[in-house]
Amino acid sequence: MTTMNLPRNTSPAHAATPPVPFGTDVTWTNWGGNQSATPAFTVRPRTEQEALDAVRFAIREGLPVRAVGSGHSSSPLVQTGGVLMDMSALSAITGTDRDRRRARALAGTTINAFGDPLWEQGLALGNQGDIDKQQIAGALSTSTHGSGKNLGSFSSNLRWVKLINGHGEIVEIGEGQLRELRAAQVALGTLGIFLEVELAVEDRYYLQEQITYPTWEETASTWDADIDTNRHYSFLWCPEDGSCELLDLPGSPDQNMRNRSYTKRYNVAHIRDEQEISGVEGARLDRSYRIYPDGFNTQFHELEYFVRSEDGLAAVEAVQELIRTRHSDQKYPVEVRWVKADEGYMSQFQGRDTTVITLTTEPGTDYWQFFRDADAVLQEFEPRAHWGKIHFMTRSRLERLYPELDTFIQVRREFDPRGIFLNDHTRALVG
Numbered sequence: 214m215t216t217m218n219l220p221r222n223t224s225p226a227h228a229a230t231p232p233v234p235f236g237t238d239v240t241w242t243n244w245g246g247n248q249s250a251t252p253a254f255t256v257r258p259r260t261e262q263e264a265l266d267a268v269r270f271a272i273r274e275g276l277p278v279r280a281v282g283s284g285h286s287s288s289p290l291v292q293t294g295g296v297l298m299d300m301s302a303l304s305a306i307t308g309t310d311r312d313r314r315r316a317r318a319l320a321g322t323t324i325n326a327f328g329d330p331l332w333e334q335g336l337a338l339g340n341q342g343d344i345d346k347q348q349i350a351g352a353l354s355t356s357t358h359g360s361g362k363n364l365g366s367f368s369s370n371l372r373w374v375k376l377i378n379g380h381g382e383i384v385e386i387g388e389g390q391l392r393e394l395r396a397a398q399v400a401l402g403t404l405g406i407f408l409e410v411e412l413a414v415e416d417r418y419y420l421q422e423q424i425t426y427p428t429w430e431e432t433a434s435t436w437d438a439d440i441d442t443n444r445h446y447s448f449l450w451c452p453e454d455g456s457c458e459l460l461d462l463p464g465s466p467d468q469n470m471r472n473r474s475y476t477k478r479y480n481v482a483h484i485r486d487e488q489e490i491s492g493v494e495g496a497r498l499d500r501s502y503r504i505y506p507d508g509f510n511t512q513f514h515e516l517e518y519f520v521r522s523e524d525g526l527a528a529v530e531a532v533q534e535l536i537r538t539r540h541s542d543q544k545y546p547v548e549v550r551w552v553k554a555d556e557g558y559m560s561q562f563q564g565r566d567t568t569v570i571t572l573t574t575e576p577g578t579d580y581w582q583f584f585r586d587a588d589a590v591l592q593e594f595e596p597r598a599h600w601g602k603i604h605f606m607t608r609s610r611l612e613r614l615y616p617e618l619d620t621f622i623q624v625r626r627e628f629d630p631r632g633i634f635l636n637d638h639t640r641a642l643v644g
C-alpha cells in the first residue's frame with residue numbers, strides 16, 4: 214500500500230505551511246510499487262473545511278495539488294511535487310434514499326465500506342470489480358468497472374458530486390448540469406478535489422456463483438450466450454497450466470488448465486432466509502457484496518484495453534496469438550469482461566458497449582515489449598485504455614478516440630483555469 218505516515222511536521226522547504234496537519238519528505242508509493250512521489254506537503258484532511266484550507270493554501274503558495282485514494286492505480290496519476298491530499302479520513306456513508314435508490318458517501322469511503330450500511334437500508338451497489346479496496350472517488354476518477362453486459366462502470370452511476378474547484382470554492386454538480394456531470398463522471402482528478410458523491414444504487418440482491426473450466430473452443434462457441442444470459446459473466450483464459458495459480462485462483466481439480474478458461478457467472482438468487490447462504494467454493498451463494506472479490510495479496514502490473522463488444526472475440530484471439538507466437542514467457546491469465554456503454558466524456562465506455570481485455574504481468578520483469586506489442590496488435594480495434602493501469606495513450610490518440618474530449622477540456626478549464634490540479638501525466642493528456 215502507500216508508505217505515508219502522517220502527521221510529520223518537520224522543517225518544510227517552504228516558509229509557509231498548510232493550516233492542517235501535514236508531513237514533508239513523505240514518500241508516497243502506489244499499490245503496485247511502480248509509481249512514487251515526494252510531495253512538498255502531504256495532508257490528510259479530516260473535515261471538508263481542512264480540505265478547503267489545504268487547497269486554498271496551495272493556491273496562495275502557487276503549488277499544484279493532487280488527491281490520492283487507495284493508491285491502486287499503476288499509471289502516473291497521483292504524482293505531484295506540490296500538495297498531496299490523502300483523502301482516507303473523509304470516509305462515511307452520509308445518506309441513503311431507498312425510494313430513489315441513491316446513496317451518498319464521502320469521497321474517501323472504500324467500496325468495501327458501502328456493503329453493510331447499504332444492505333441495512335435494503336440497497337446495494339449494482340456491480341463491483343475484482344477488488345473492493347479503492348476509495349469511491351478514486352474508482353470514479355478512472356471509470357473503474359466490473360463485468361456484465363447490462364452493467365455500467367461506477368462512473369456511469371455518479372449523479373451528484375461536491376468538490377473543491379481550482380478557484381478555491383466548494384461547488385456542487387447535479388443532474389441539472391449534465392455537461393459538468395458528464396465531465397465529473399471520469400475526471401482523472403483534474404476537476405478538483407471530490408468531497409462527497411451520490412451514486413445510483415439498486416435494491417439489495419443475493420448472487421449465486423458458478424465457476425467452470427471450459428476449453429478455449431468451448432469458451433468461444435458459447436460466447437454470445439454466456440454474455441447475454443448471465444447478469445455477470447467474465448473469464449480468465451490460461452495460456453499455461455499453472456496460470457490460474459499466479460492470481461491465486463483455484464485451477465480445475467482434474468483438468469490441465471492450458472488453453473482453458475476459468476469462467477465466472479454470477480446471477481441473482483432469491484432465497485427465503487440467510488440459512489441458505491453457502492460458502493462452497495465455486496458455487497457460493499451470498500449477499501452481493503460478499504460474493505464480489507475483496508483484494509489480491511500479490512502485486513502485479515496490468516495493461517487493460519477496451520474494444521467495442523462486437524470486436525471482442527477477434528481482439529481476444531489476436532492477444533492469444535501474440536502470446537503463443539511472440540511472448541510465450543507470459544504465463545498470467547488474460548481476463549475478459551464486459552461493460553455497458555455510458556456517457557462520461559472521458560469514460561472508456563463512452564458510447565460503446567465494451568469488451569475489456571486485461572493483461573497481467575509480474576513486477577520486476579521486463580514486460581514492456583509485451584505491452585507495446587499488445588498495444589500494436591489491438592490498434593485495428595481502436596482500443597481505449599484504463600486510465601488507472603499502464604497504457605500508451607497520447608493527446609492525439611485521445612482526439613481520435615474520445616468525441617467529447619474538447620468539451621471535457623473546456624469544463625476542466627472552467628473549474629481549474631490555472632491548472633493547479635494537473636500533473637505532468639494529466640497535463641499531457643487533458644491540459
Ligand SMILES: Cc1cc2nc3c(=O)[nH]c(=O)nc-3n(C[C@H](O)[C@H](O)[C@H](O)COP(=O)(O)OP(=O)(O)OC[C@H]3O[C@@H](n4cnc5c(N)ncnc54)[C@H](O)[C@@H]3O)c2cc1C
Nearest residue numbers: 282283284285286342343347348351354357358402407601
Ligand atoms: C489489485 C487491483 C485490482 C483492480 N481491479 C480493478 C477492476 O476490477 N476494475 C477496474 O476497472 N479497475 C481495477 N483496478 C484499478 C483501480 O480500480 C483504479 O486504478 C482506481 O482508480 C483505483 O482507485 P484508488 O482509490 O486506489 O485511487 P488512486 O489510484 O489513489 O487514484 C486514482 C485517481 O483518482 C484521483 N482521486 C482519488 N481521490 C480523489 C478525490 N477525492 N478527488 C479527486 N480525485 C481523486 C487521483 O488523483 C487519481 O487521479 C484494480 C487495481 C488493482 C491494483
